[in-house]
Amino acid sequence: MRQVIEHGRLIDPANKLDQVADLYLADGQIVGHGTKPDGFVADQTIDASGKTVIPGLIDLSARLREPGQEHKGNIASETRAAAAGGITTLCIPPDTNPIIETPAVADLITRRANDAGFARVLPVGALTVGLKGELLAEMDLLHQQGKCIAVSNACRPVNQTHVMRRAMEYAASCGLPVFLHAEDRSLSQVGCVHEGIMSTRLGLPGIPEAAETVAVARELMLIEQTGVQAHFCHLSTAHSIQMIARARHDGLPVTMAVTPHHLHLTEMDIGFFNSQCHVLPPLRTQRDRDGLRSGLTNGCISVICSDHQPHDPDAKLAPFADTEPGISGLETLLPLALRLVTDGVVSLMEAIATMTCEPARILNLTDSGTLASGARADICIFDPEQHWTVDPEQLVSAGKNTPFAGWELAGKVSHTLLEGKLVYESGL
Amino acid sequence: MINTNLQFDANGRLRHFIDIEGLSRAVLTEILDTAENFATVGTQQVKKVPLLRGKTIVNLFFEPSTRTRTTFELAAKRLSADVQNINISTSSSSKGESLLDMLRNLEAMCCDMFIVRHNQSGAAHFIAEHVAPHISVINAGDGWHAHPTQAMLDMFTIRRHKPDLTALRVAIVGDIKHSRVARSEIHALNTLGVPEVRVIGPQTLIPPEAANLGVHIYHSLEEGLKDVDVVIMLRLQRERMEGALLPSEHEYFTRYGLTETKLALARPDAIVMHPGPINRGVEIDSAVADGPQSVILEQVTNGIAVRMAVMSMVLGRAPQGNEGD
Numbered sequence: 001m002r003q004v005i006e007h008g009r010l011i012d013p014a015n016k017l018d019q020v021a022d023l024y025l026a027d028g029q030i031v032g033h034g035t036k037p038d039g040f041v042a043d044q045t046i047d048a049s050g051k052t053v054i055p056g057l058i059d060l061s062a063r064l065r066e067p068g069q070e071h072k073g074n075i076a077s078e079t080r081a082a083a084a085g086g087i088t089t090l091c092i093p094p095d096t097n098p099i100i101e102t103p104a105v106a107d108l109i110t111r112r113a114n115d116a117g118f119a120r121v122l123p124v125g126a127l128t129v130g131l132k133g134e135l136l137a138e139m140d141l142l143h144q145q146g147k148c149i150a151v152s153n154a155c156r157p158v159n160q161t162h163v164m165r166r167a168m169e170y171a172a173s174c175g176l177p178v179f180l181h182a183e184d185r186s187l188s189q190v191g192c193v194h195e196g197i198m199s200t201r202l203g204l205p206g207i208p209e210a211a212e213t214v215a216v217a218r219e220l221m222l223i224e225q226t227g228v229q230a231h232f233c234h235l236s237t238a239h240s241i242q243m244i245a246r247a248r249h250d251g252l253p254v255t256m257a258v259t260p261h262h263l264h265l266t267e268m269d270i271g272f273f274n275s276q277c278h279v280l281p282p283l284r285t286q287r288d289r290d291g292l293r294s295g296l297t298n299g300c301i302s303v304i305c306s307d308h309q310p311h312d313p314d315a316k317l318a319p320f321a322d323t324e325p326g327i328s329g330l331e332t333l334l335p336l337a338l339r340l341v342t343d344g345v346v347s348l349m350e351a352i353a354t355m356t357c358e359p360a361r362i363l364n365l366t367d368s369g370t371l372a373s374g375a376r377a378d379i380c381i382f383d384p385e386q387h388w389t390v391d392p393e394q395l396v397s398a399g400k401n402t403p404f405a406g407w408e409l410a411g412k413v414s415h416t417l418l419e420g421k422l423v424y425e426s427g428l
Numbered sequence: 429m430i431n432t433n434l435q436f437d438a439n440g441r442l443r444h445f446i447d448i449e450g451l452s453r454a455v456l457t458e459i460l461d462t463a464e465n466f467a468t469v470g471t472q473q474v475k476k477v478p479l480l481r482g483k484t485i486v487n488l489f490f491e492p493s494t495r496t497r498t499t500f501e502l503a504a505k506r507l508s509a510d511v512q513n514i515n516i517s518t519s520s521s522s523k524g525e526s527l528l529d530m531l532r533n534l535e536a537m538c539c540d541m542f543i544v545r546h547n548q549s550g551a552a553h554f555i556a557e558h559v560a561p562h563i564s565v566i567n568a569g570d571g572w573h574a575h576p577t578q579a580m581l582d583m584f585t586i587r588r589h590k591p592d593l594t595a596l597r598v599a600i601v602g603d604i605k606h607s608r609v610a611r612s613e614i615h616a617l618n619t620l621g622v623p624e625v626r627v628i629g630p631q632t633l634i635p636p637e638a639a640n641l642g643v644h645i646y647h648s649l650e651e652g653l654k655d656v657d658v659v660i661m662l663r664l665q666r667e668r669m670e671g672a673l674l675p676s677e678h679e680y681f682t683r684y685g686l687t688e689t690k691l692a693l694a695r696p697d698a699i700v701m702h703p704g705p706i707n708r709g710v711e712i713d714s715a716v717a718d719g720p721q722s723v724i725l726e727q728v729t730n731g732i733a734v735r736m737a738v739m740s741m742v743l744g745r746a747p748q749g750n751e752g753d
Contacts, residue, residue: 200635201449203549203572203611208636272434273550317528317558319548321571 008048013353014370028419056088056378062308068097073398079118081397083424086380095154101126106146133158152179187211236281238291257303260336310399328399335409448615462737480509503735549573579612602662628652
């Protein structure tokens with residue numbers, strides 16, 4: 001099978017490529033751009049005139065709800081949503097039910113994803129048994145047999161510092177990156193919003209900034225001591241970004257990701273108890289949002305991830321603190337990142353890098369997140385000029401929970417290819 | 429949209445009473461004036477007016493309460509409404525029935541108004557958001573968020589003793605952080621033009637960014653009480669000791685308990701209030717609670733008139749002039 005994507009604007013941050021050219025694919029791989037390879041005859045032609053052609057997006061954190069919470073979504077429904085959002089690779093945190101702590105569960109997830117065929121799914125294995133933060137999980141078996149690309153305790157705390165130390169040491173010796181959720185549970189307690197103006201106004205239990213910064217400080221010290229490759233998922237405070245930026249400056253092998261909702265919303269968006277804005281970590285202040293944005297601008301934050309958490313409607317229908325946190329974010333990831341370009345936070349090339357080559361680097365994937373010859377033909381084609389209004393009911397994801405309902409966004413995916421196979425085409 | 433003020437209907441009339449925040453001075457003053465008209469009903473031979481005859485009001489209490497529930501019930505009965513009390517312990521809501529399902533069931537019984545008390549902040553707002561259009565919701569206390577009828581009965585009590593609210597200094601003492609009463613009082617005092625509202629307590633019981641609510645923060649009771657016209661004491665919950673917020677009741681009383689000596693720092697004609705139930709010897713000395721400056725029991729009496737006023741306004745039948753006499 002040979003394909004050509006014609007007349008599109010190719011943007012490939014990995015190779016600093018930005019030009020209007022044709023892209024040639026053969027047997028699920030990229031074989032070149034610009035000049036047609038010798039003897040290339042296309043079986044399929046995709047017209048990308050006026051559109052932008054980028055590597056398929058890589059999302060470092062997305063819950064698919066299978067196994068365990070199929071009433072909220074499943075691997076087929078959510079990978080289909082990913083394809084609609086231009087995402088071709090997804091990392092799944094281990095807090096499924098059962099937990100990804102055996103190769104069998106990891107294998108089940110990848111097999112189901114292969115059967116569905118909409119996106120590549122990479123499981124993240126458990127760091128500790130049962131995510132309880134007490135005993136080490138079988139990280140090497142998860143890695144070797146379960147094809148887990150990283151280990152993590154998801155959003156569960158590892159309260160005992162010595163367990164975190166040993167887990168990091170062990171992961172380092174397995175050559176596995178550790179994904180960290182920075183939260184000191186003894187400080188966040190039952191909090192459900194940022195501890196600040198809104199928690200005071202609405203009388204909701206707050207999560208102080210220190211719940212994140214204290215955890216970041218501890219993990220940074222342990223990363224330094226253990227030498228593990230570590231990645232902070234979804235950070236929320238400006239102060240954490242500064243601390244990690246300083247550590248990176250000192251040469252620590254640590255990366256960080258933020259979500260579109262923390263880059264676009266603040267605690268004020270909660271208004272009168274809008275449960276769609278119930279997320280963890282919580283939406284914080286304007287100052288924090290600006291801090292996250294400048295972290296992107298100066299490059300110390302290298303990744304934007306959706307932190308996709310689809311919910312059934314009932315999960316959001318209760319008094320605020322009783323609702324479940326999380327946003328259905330796969331389909332708004334790209335346009336909300338593009339909005340940062342309009343807002344002057346990053347260049348288009350930089351915005352795309354945060355969802356392609358940068359996450360690929362963290363996962364040590366050499367064949368993804370780029371349009372270079374020899375890479376997987378995972379491609380996202382979008383129309384940058386197409387404006388659309390977010391209507392939750394129109395989302396492909398089973399989760400209609402988004403605080404961005406009614407937002408007019410620019411940039412809509414028209415085609416998504418997974419190893420050369422057209423897995424999404426708009427209007428179909 | 430979720431963020432519009434759902435307390436008003438399309439014509440700008442009060443439909444629910446959830447929160448003082450977002451209500452104008454005119455609305456609050458109307459509540460106080462209406463309550464004045466109802467204040468005498470309780471002293472009449474026949475303690476009833478027929479304003480809400482034929483209306484069904486449900487007291488929906490997800491949290492135990494004696495005073496608030498009773499005064500709402502009396503207020504409804506004095507307005508000639510039918511009242512049903514439903515006490516829902518947390519155990520029955522954990523039977524699996526969601527709050528929304530419970531609401532649908534009650535709606536099916538053709539009620540006109542829900543009086544809601546719930547331990548979660550935002551619960552009354554949530555119910556008002558989802559309730560059938562013909563039903564009104566009155567918040568009888570939600571979590572730490574709001575207790576608007578308590579705030580209004582406190583304003584009523586203050587106004588009766590100090591008619592010019594724009595010349596007052598008011599201090600609220602104690603656990604501001606966990607107090608729905610304090611939050612609603614702060615909004616009400618500011619909206620009604622009280623120029624200086626103080627909150628007094630240790631840092632552990634003052635919420636972050638409290639100054640944004642429009643208050644001056646004091647950590648010393650002596651400094652905070654200086655020259656105030658009104659002292660509002662808050663109840664201290666025993667569990668605050670367990671949360672590492674305070675060392676002991678004894679230390680709290682020594683530092684923040686209202687005694688005659690401390691009260692002498694306020695203006696000589698200052699009044700002392702407390703939403704109840706009081707903890708004698710914890711936040712307030714018996715000599716003060718039962719003393720000449722205390723208006724604590726008046727607050728309870730006024731609670732009925734104020735709740736009658738709110739109910740009648742929300743159900744659209746506020747009396748004109750002296751109709752309530």
